[in-house]
Amino acid sequence: MITSVNSISIISLTYNNWRLLDNAFRSLVSQQLPNVSFIEYIVVDDASPDFNAGEVHDLAMKYGVADKFDFSVRQNAKNIGTVASFNGAIQVSKGDIIIPLSGDDCFAGPNVIGAVVKFFNKNNSLIVTGLRVPVIDGKVYENDLIPDVKYHWLFEGDEQTPLLEQLCLKKNIISGASTYYRREVFELLGKFDENYRLLEDFPFYEKALNNGVKIELLKEKTLLYSMNGISNDSQPHPLLTKDYSRLMNCISKNPNLSFWQKRQVVFNKVFDRTKRSEFFIVLAYLDCFLLRKYESMRKSLVKRIT
Structure with missing residues (x-):
């Protein structure tokens, strides 16, 4: 039975970008927080060579993060990749819902966390994705929302086969940076697949849709998204390229796709x-x-x- 959200876990994963956490910290302390019993904020660094937990704590004190949230900092003993790092953070977290927030990203307004909680409660949701607003070199691209309005119909109704086909046959329109999870979904489906190193979200969406778990769209701007990350490089990280190749090979065997659709995946995505x-x-x-x-x-x- 799905219960109302009474606690929240906000998670920031860092690797060689922990010095940008002041963006996330400023964004967090500006939030008008909902009336819940517990909100924690966990920073997990994936073994950055120069990581300094003391500096992160000092920064959290400077911005008031440590006063406003149950704040903790962790560092992996060795670099294990985004997927395993996120799983580890979820494992130690306590909130009813999980809200990711990269260090160089910001919430799109002061009421984002409240809007996310309200949406989870109203719809008994397991997975909720919001609209992300790309930011490039400090410029906010207000007219480049993802998912674009032309995709909104894919999230409507109980039948989400069109959304599955969109992700598998065309392109992923769901941003992991602005997607939020109820803890029960990990109990139902398991955590993110650690056969992937950097790609946690896309394989999980496919798995959720294959198992009848609905991905719901919160039609509000929830995130100002920095386009300077690994997934946005003109030359993709080789590990990310390897992850995508693995995923496309898996999708080409998806039992919920027709014979002809699987052929399209092989021709367009695998080759x-x-x-x-x-x-x-x-x-x-x-x-x-x-x-x-x-x-x-x-x-x-x-x-x-x-």
Whole structure:
């Protein structure tokens, strides 16, 4: 039985960016907190060579974080990656819901935590994702919300097969940075899959949807999202590339996708550009090749018209 939210765990994961935590700290202390019995804030560093827990504590005292929250700092003995680090933080946390907050990100307004709690309570939600607002070099891109409004219908109703197909066949439109979890969902599905090193969110969404767990959309701006992280580099981190490759191979075997959809995943997601241009691959996946060409031509035509 799902009960109302009475406690909150806010988690910041750091690795070589812990000096940016003042952004998160300023954002946290500006929040108008909901009426719950307990709010903790946990910082977990993944073995940054220069990490200084004392400086983090001093910074927390400076901004009043240590006074306003049940505050703790932990450091992994060795670098274990985002997925295992997040799992470890969840394991030691106590809140009814988990709210991630990267050190260089900020809540989009003073009532975000309250809005998230209210949404969980109203809808008995297990997974809630909000709108993130990208920030590049200090500039806020207000018109570039993710998920874009054109995707909102995918979250409506009880049937979320269209959302699963969007994630598997097209692209992931859900930001892990602005997605929040009720503790029961980890008891139901298990924690994030540690076969992945840096990619915790996307595989978990696929698993949730495959098991009938609904991902719900809070149509409010919840996060000012720094576009300077690993997942946004022009040259993706090799471990992240490896994680995506593993995920696409898993998706190509997803039992909730049709035979033809699995072929599309293999052709478009598993094969790279060079592989897709090989004669025998084109011949074997002619339907996927032609569909890809059609979509490319359609997008080009729409772009010229608009």
